[in-house]
Amino acid sequence: MHNSTVDATTDGRGAVAGLNLADIRRLRAGGERIPTLDEALESMRGRCGVYLDAKDIDGQTVINSLTRHSMLGRAVVYGNIDLLKELARRGY
Secondary structure: OOOOEOOOOOOOOOEHHHOOHHHHHHOEEOOEEOOOHHHHHHHHOOOOOEEEEOOOOOHHHHHHHHHHOOOHHHEEEEOOHHHHHHHHHOOO
C-alpha cells in the first residue's frame, strides 16, 4: 500500500497500520484484490523491473522477497535512510 490509509485507493476506510492481512485481502482496488508483495513480485518475474517504495519493512525481508522471485537485480528500492543503510550493509 502506498498511502498511509486505504481510503483513496480501495473500497475500504482506515489506516493501513491498523489493518491485518485478512482485512487488506477483503479490500478491492479497481475491482481487484490487493496482492501481497510476493504475489506482485511473482506476477512481474522476468517481465520487467520494479521500483519498490518500501515504507514499513526491514531490509532482509526486502532482499528475501526479491531473491525468491528472481528480482534482486531488477529492482530499485526507495525507503527511509535506515532501510537504505541496512540494504547497503547487506550488500544490496
